[in-house]
Amino acid sequence: MKKNILTLSLLFAISLCLSFIPAEQKFLPTSLRITIINELGNVEEGAKVILYKSKEDYNQEKNAIGEPQTTDKKGRVTFKKLEPVVYFVHAEKGDRNNYGAGVQTDTLQEGRINKVNIVIE
Template sequence: MMKRVFGVVIMMLVMVGSVNLNAELLPTSLAITVIDNLGNIQKGAKVALYDNEDDLFNEEDAIDQGRTDNKGRITFKKLKPKVYYVRATQGKKTNEGEAEITGKLISGRKNKVNIVIR
């Protein structure tokens, strides 16, 4: 009986340890797909990621930025599991006033969001 309890305790410790290890080994990332109000992907849209609402509003101190690929996607890697602010633009189209904030990112996962520009 004691061996069985000991085995269960060891197994639980290994499982808890592997969850923490996965969170540390797998980087937290954010994959953004930019679409227009008709659902069309937006190739080459400029996307900037901000730490707070003031930086978003002033469009300064972006954590990272880039352009979407041919599928309208861009991925930001090695992020902290927190809320981020996003600005996406393509010509005169922007997401200003809509979907500018992500939910809190899940640690060790590729988090995904769609941003609609109008």
């Protein structure tokens, strides 16, 4: 009987502690949703997007995070299961790219879907 009460008390204490963690951090991996837009502000379907973890890798175009992704009809790609750090984005479609128009994200927030717009021109 005492053992059952102790077990129930322990389970209650654990569930109480977990209830104070935001739901996003319990269930969602850290993700980055990138929307590619052109200089007029229109979304770009079919743009190739590559993610890098360092500026050096970005400059040398090596050690990409995962496979390159292609934007959907809403101009979006999503990279999942990322670390909460700064990333560097390369986006291109035809002869347009994002050089000089923003390539670095802010530090991602853990357990959230982080969102960023990238302009190609």
